Amino acid sequence: xQIFTSIxxxxxxxxxxxxxxxxxxxxxxxxxxxxxxxxxxxxxxxTTVVSIYVNPTQFNPSEDLxxxxxxxxxxxxxxxxxxxxxxxxxxxxxxxxxxxSTVIFEQQLSSKLEGISRPAHFKGVTTVVAKLFNIVxxxxxxxxxxxxxxxxxxxxxxxxxxxPVEIVPCPxxxxxNGLAMSSRNEYLSDDTRKRASIIFHSLEMVKKQLQAGExxxxxxxxxxxxxxxxxxxxxxxxxxxxxxxxxxxxxxxxSGEILVSVAVFFNKTRLVDNFTIIL
Ligand code: AMP
Numbered sequence: 410x411q412i413f414t415s416i417x418x419x420x421x422x423x424x425x426x427x428x429x430x431x432x433x434x435x436x437x438x439x440x441x442x443x444x445x446x447x448x449x450x451x452x453x454x455x456t457t458v459v460s461i462y463v464n465p466t467q468f469n470p471s472e473d474l475x476x477x478x479x480x481x482x483x484x485x486x487x488x489x490x491x492x493x494x495x496x497x498x499x500x501x502x503x504x505x506x507x508x509x510s511t512v513i514f515e516q517q518l519s520s521k522l523e524g525i526s527r528p529a530h531f532k533g534v535t536t537v538v539a540k541l542f543n544i545v546x547x548x549x550x551x552x553x554x555x556x557x558x559x560x561x562x563x564x565x566x567x568x569x570x571x572x573p574v575e576i577v578p579c580p581x582x583x584x585x586n587g588l589a590m591s592s593r594n595e596y597l598s599d600d601t602r603k604r605a606s607i608i609f610h611s612l613e614m615v616k617k618q619l620q621a622g623e624x625x626x627x628x629x630x631x632x633x634x635x636x637x638x639x640x641x642x643x644x645x646x647x648x649x650x651x652x653x654x655x656x657x658x659x660x661x662x663x664s665g666e667i668l669v670s671v672a673v674f675f676n677k678t679r680l681v682d683n684f685t686i687i688l
Contacts, residue, residue: 411495412485416544419497423546426494428455432547432574434538437461438478438592439487442582446551447491449579458545459488460497462504467533473677478595497545504540513539515562515569521656522558522649522670523681534559535566542572550574555581555589557668557683558656581682583609589682596678604640605675608682611636612669619663619686626650626659629669637673646672646679653685664688 413419431450435443439461450457461484468474481498488496512532518524519531542550552560564576582590587609588602597605611633615623623629630648637643651658653666670683 410485410489410493413495413497414499414503416499416503419495419544422495426456429548430454430546431457431577432541432545432550433457433459434541434550434552435459435461436463436477436592437484438480438595439484440582440590440592440594442553442555442590444487444491445582446553446579447488447493449577450549450551451492453577454549456494457492458495458497458547459493460499460541460545462497462499462537462541464504464533464537465501466505466536467530469527469529472527473593473596476596478592497541504537512536513566513570515565518558518562518565518656521658522647522651523672524558526646526672531559531562535562538563539566539570539572542574547574549577551577551579553579553581554683554685555591556681557670557685561654561656587613589680591680593678593680597675601642601675601678604642605673605680607637607640607643608671608673608680612671612682612684615669616684616686619688624663624688626661626663629663633669633671637671642675644674646674 411422431454433446433450461481463477465474485496513535514532515535524531552563560578567574567576584590586606588606615629615632629650633648637645649670651668653668666687668683668685672679672681
């Protein structure tokens with residue numbers, strides 16, 4: 410497995426790679442959610458490239474950039490074990506040199522849901538992903554449905570800017586108790602992890618209600634709120650019931666493909682989860 414910390418060295422290597430290239434961009438502290446993306450890429454593509462880069466521009470000033478979990482050595486070992494062809498681990502100055510002054514900003518989907526709580530977030534995400542696509546030049550890129558809005562924003566960027574990359578959505582991988590896997594789960598004590606599974610259970614219950622004929626978005630939001638707030642440690646950031654494509658909130662009767670998503674704080678740790686359903 411090749412390990413690159415320099416863009417130029419990576420590009421030299423890339424020149425000699427032909428066939429399909431699957432790309433898995435990550436912020437490291439790899440867990441089974443990331444590993445499933447790598448497995449999808451290994452299955453679909455001739456070559457798999459994984460990037461590990463904690464992108465500072467997608468963190469708001471009050472967020473956890475400095476404490477974000479990092480363990481590059483362990484990540485690299487795992488990637489070797491998973492037969493990844495190359496790992497790209499750039500530094501901040503390489504990605505954002507001092508005179509860096511260009512951003513990519515998707516302007517419709519980015520301001521909704523996560524964008525309300527995290528105004529600069531998607532500008533940082535699209536800018537770094539566009540840069541990584543230009544460097545890696547993948548034929549396919551794998552993104553988790555756990556970050557449902559991120560997936561949609563990237564799909565829109567690829568469409569709007571004609572990136573020659575196929576975006577492959579991958580299902581949410583969960584801990585045994587249902588909690589969606591996340592690098593940020595490392596912040597949680599065992600007890601809090603157990604309690605945080607209420608997020609998944611509230612979504613599962615509401616999914617069943619929708620499958621049984623519930624069509625009121627108010628009922629859905631009310632039920633999730635009541636269920637999650639029964640857990641004293643939980644502090645809801647938002648509950649959204651939105652059109653799955655446009656991310657516009659649905660206020661009345663639900664129909665078509667909808668995205669139900671939530672962001673919930675457990676102490677300082679912000680956890681997200683979601684599901685889509687066609688009604
Ligand atoms: P991150 O390192 O958090 O930026 O995530 C890198 C990629 O892994 C993104 O496409 C995420 O959506 C995906 N991912 C993170 N957690 C999970 C999970 N539990 N299941 C599936 N994909 C995930």
